[in-house]
Amino acid sequence: MARMVGTVVRGVRAPIINKGDSLVEIVVDSIQKASECEGFSIQDRDVVAITESIVARAQGNYATIDHIAKDIKTKFSDDTIGVIFPILSRNRFSTCLRGIAKGAKKIILMLSYPADEVGNHLVEIDALDEKNINPWSDVLTEKEFRGFFGHEKHYFTGVDYIDYYKSIIEGYGIDCEIIFSNNPKSILSYTKSVLTCDIHTRFRTKRVLTQAGAQKVYGLDDILSCSIDGSGYNEEYGLLGSNMATDDSVKLFPRNCQPLVEEIQAMFKEKTGKNVEVMVYGDGAFKDPVGRIWELADPVVSPAYTSGLEGVPNEIKLKYLADNDFAHLSGDELKAAISDYIKNKESDLVGSMASQGTTPRKITDLLGSLSDLTSGSGDKGTPLVYIQGYFDNFTEE
Numbered sequence: 001m002a003r004m005v006g007t008v009v010r011g012v013r014a015p016i017i018n019k020g021d022s023l024v025e026i027v028v029d030s031i032q033k034a035s036e037c038e039g040f041s042i043q044d045r046d047v048v049a050i051t052e053s054i055v056a057r058a059q060g061n062y063a064t065i066d067h068i069a070k071d072i073k074t075k076f077s078d079d080t081i082g083v084i085f086p087i088l089s090r091n092r093f094s095t096c097l098r099g100i101a102k103g104a105k106k107i108i109l110m111l112s113y114p115a116d117e118v119g120n121h122l123v124e125i126d127a128l129d130e131k132n133i134n135p136w137s138d139v140l141t142e143k144e145f146r147g148f149f150g151h152e153k154h155y156f157t158g159v160d161y162i163d164y165y166k167s168i169i170e171g172y173g174i175d176c177e178i179i180f181s182n183n184p185k186s187i188l189s190y191t192k193s194v195l196t197c198d199i200h201t202r203f204r205t206k207r208v209l210t211q212a213g214a215q216k217v218y219g220l221d222d223i224l225s226c227s228i229d230g231s232g233y234n235e236e237y238g239l240l241g242s243n244m245a246t247d248d249s250v251k252l253f254p255r256n257c258q259p260l261v262e263e264i265q266a267m268f269k270e271k272t273g274k275n276v277e278v279m280v281y282g283d284g285a286f287k288d289p290v291g292r293i294w295e296l297a298d299p300v301v302s303p304a305y306t307s308g309l310e311g312v313p314n315e316i317k318l319k320y321l322a323d324n325d326f327a328h329l330s331g332d333e334l335k336a337a338i339s340d341y342i343k344n345k346e347s348d349l350v351g352s353m354a355s356q357g358t359t360p361r362k363i364t365d366l367l368g369s370l371s372d373l374t375s376g377s378g379d380k381g382t383p384l385v386y387i388q389g390y391f392d393n394f395t396e397e
Contacts, residue, residue: 007389010034011374011382019060023050023260028267030384040388042272045308047387048264049371052241052282052303054383055254061232063224064249068099068239071223076104076195076216082187084110085198085205088120088154088161092297093197095244096220097165100195101172108190109165113145113180117198119293122161122180123149139186142178156293185212192216195223199240199299221299224252241282241298254280257304265306279305281385284369285361301368309363 014030017023027050035042056062072081081104086093088111101107113135114128115121128135131148140148142162153160162178169176179186184205187194192215196205202219209217221238224231232252234241241253261278268276282298302309371385 005389006392007387008040009370009374010038010040010386010388011380012384012386013381014054014384017054017057017383019058021058023055023058024263024267027264027384028271031268031386032271034386042268042274042276043388044275045391046274046276047309047367047385047390048268048276048278049281049367049385049387050261050264050279051371051375051383051385052254052257052280052298053243053251055257055260055280056232056251059232059254061234061252061254062245062249063228063231063233063242063252065095065099065102066248067228067231068096068223068250069103071228072100072103072195075218075222076193078105079193079216080106080108080191082108082110082191082194084184084187084194084196085112085117085201086165087116087118087197087199087297088122088159089297090157090159090164091244092242094164094168095247095250096197096223096239096242097168098172098248099250100223101169101174101176104172104174106175107169107177108187109169109176109178110187111162111165111178111180112182113140115292117201118295118297119287120154120161121152121292123152135182137183138181139183140180142180145178145180184208188212188214195219199297202240237299253282253298254303261304261306275308277306277308279309279364279367281364281368281371284372285365286369286373295372301362302364305364309367312362 012030012034014026017026027048031042031048081100083097083100086097086109111122114123114125127149133140133148145162151160151163166176166178177190179190181187184196185208188209192213194209194214194217196202196209196217196219198205198219202221206217206219219238219240221236221240223239224233225235225238227233234253234255236255237253239250239252242250245251257280261280264278265276268274268278279302281302283296283301285296285301287294367387367390370387374385375382
């Protein structure tokens with residue numbers, strides 16, 4: 001019988017991971033047990049995806065708000081700190097903000113509007129039109145913002161993030177002033193010492209601020225980029241990619257993951273004789289059409305992956321061939337013609353009409369989104385995702 005199934009994705013259960021656990025052995029053992037229980041065989045070019053959370057847990061990569069506060073104090077001394085462009089997230093930023101506030105004397109909090117970097121809205125953009133407000137040029141105080149828009153709550157969480165973030169800062173007994181602007185330079189009217197909290201635009205923001213005369217410019221990637229009194233750290237991303245662990249601690253993005261994925265690949269080869277690909281994944285890279293949230297609060301989708309996952313897909317669009325090159329064929333003749341075309345396709349289809357409409361994204365970004373949607377962020381208990389047939393095509397039997 002002809003093969004009827006293409007890509008198969010499985011969420012795989014694993015033990016609860018704690019600091020010091022041998023993640024290499026746990027991952028390989030869990031996948032092998034799943035294959036025995038579910039009756040699938042491990043094949044070359046299968047993909048093992050590991051959520052970043054259990055990697056960080058195994059590393060013990062945690063820090064407290066006191067660690068954050070000490071780093072903030074060291075970098076900013078008693079300066080008024082402009083904290084700009086944070087995302088609106090209890091999980092991602094609230095604990096970081098506690099540490100920042102604990103290490104500061106005064107904070108000017110500058111929020112982007114109508115939404116943060118990843119699509120969490122403070123106010124609907126239609127409301128800006130109604131009030132004749134230009135978010136690219138208009139700088140609003142908290143009083144002005146409230147006068148225009150009142151007290152809006154987040155669509156999903158029901159949280160008024162303006163009040164919430166202000167209450168966190170003032171809870172440490174320090175002054176907090178809030179302004180709204182999308183121009184990094186707006187903060188320089190209030191202070192020349194800036195902590196920029198944006199993720200994917202941080203390099204531009206730092207450059208703009210430095211060129212505009214800021215005296216101190218740091219990003220979240222500069223906070224806990226080295227250990228503070230024995231804390232966890234991430235030399236490349238600092239606090240970026242961190243999550244709330246407790247009210248006074250965060251789990252940081254895992255560090256030095258490349259040896260891990262390569263060791264897991266090597267153990268699979270040793271135990272099964274198969275060459276599987278391995279990656280660590282965080283957030284996927286997709287956008288929710290209802291909440292309009294771009295689900296990528298981590299600095300990258302995948303901080304480490306084996307070499308076979310490098311690059312982008314090189315695929316053709318079947319319906320394009322069926323509607324154009326082979327519109328005169330049908331049935332077995334059409335199948336044979338398309339199969340032959342695929343087998344002889346060019347190694348680089350960039351710019352080819354036959355590839356239009358395929359997804360021009362990194363393979364790891366695509367697999368990361370697939371894995372994130374499979375494992376979820378709740379109580380599924382499947383921190384491992386096993387993907388088969390991803391690199392197959394229409395010609396595979």
